[in-house]
Amino acid sequence: MARIVFDLDGTLINSAPDIHCIANKVLEQEGCEGITLEQTHDFIGNGAAVLVTKLRKARGIADSEQARLLADLVARYDDAVELTLPYPGVLAALDNLKASGHKLGICTNKPIRPCRSVLTHLKMDHYFDTMWGGDSLPVHKPDPAPLHAAFAELGDGPQLYVGDSDVDAETGQRAGVPFMLYTEGYRKCPVEEMPHTVAFDNYVDFPKLVQDLLVAA
Known part of the structure; x- marks a missing residue:
């Protein structure tokens, strides 16, 4: 076998709908416009850190915020199951x-x-x-x-x-x-x-x- x-x-x-949801919650907390589901598809695949990097670059958030935003995303990730x-x-x-x-x-x-x-x-x-x-x-x-x-x-x-x-x-x-x-x-x-x-x-x-x-x- x-x-x-x-x-x-x-x-x-x-899982893109759930990831889309938590990504936009992270951006909303930063006072930024959310991303589309299609953008979420493009951002998925290389792990959470790369996802956050792409989120930051899409909304002009400084590199210095990477660790904080990554921690925020990861904290939300365990519960991102409903969709x-x-x-x-x-x-x-x-x-x-x-x-x-x-x-x-x-x-x-x-x-x-x-x-x-x-x-x-x-x-x-x-x-x-x-x-x-x-x-x-x-x-x-x-x-x-x-x-x-x-x-x-x-x-x-x-x-x-x-x-x-x-x-x-x-x-x-x-x-x-x-x-x-x-x-x-x-x-x-x-x-x-x-x-x-x-x-x-x-x-x-x-x-x-x-x-x-x-x-x-």
């Missing part, structure tokens, strides 16, 4: 994969506490044998170290990585593992410009795609 590690935001769950939902077909696909004996993990740039919080809220945490967040190690994606760590905790077996972004594509490439690209998340560039083994736009056929890749390997 395979070891399958998933990115989280934009891959398994649509988040799994993408269609995700739960059925995870049920299928677990029933088939595959070992599943998470490797995300989201801080680990809100990662665990949202998965617990959605009753999805039981699917995963390991979870690695953007602050679990001194480095985060696209550095492949967290992905390697996730696979190591899952034991032996073929490796597959699933994500939605250019960051995930680079992480998979640098880790030297097959990358399955979910095209309906928060990617910022065309599919053809992202290195991937297979691309898919829904989770209905995802277990079959996994099986096909394992047979072909």
Whole structure:
């Protein structure tokens, strides 16, 4: 059976509405105009610190405010769960994969506490044998170290990585593992410009795609 590690935001769950909400609360506290949901999609992917940097630059807030605003955002992050939902077909696909004996993990740039919080809220945490967040190690994606760590905790077996972004594509490439690209998340560039083994736009056929890749390997 395979070891399958998933990115989280934009891959398994649509968390942008909640992140949009807390980002705008941070900006509102600074007396600044909020950002749009579309901008939120563009700002997600490289972790909370980069998100705050992009928020500051979008509203002309000084670099010296980075640490304070980051602390404000992170303090709100654990409770940012009410608007988040799994993408269609995700739960059925995870049920299928677990029933088939595959070992599943998470490797995300989201801080680990809100990662665990949202998965617990959605009753999805039981699917995963390991979870690695953007602050679990001194480095985060696209550095492949967290992905390697996730696979190591899952034991032996073929490796597959699933994500939605250019960051995930680079992480998979640098880790030297097959990358399955979910095209309906928060990617910022065309599919053809992202290195991937297979691309898919829904989770209905995802277990079959996994099986096909394992047979072909």
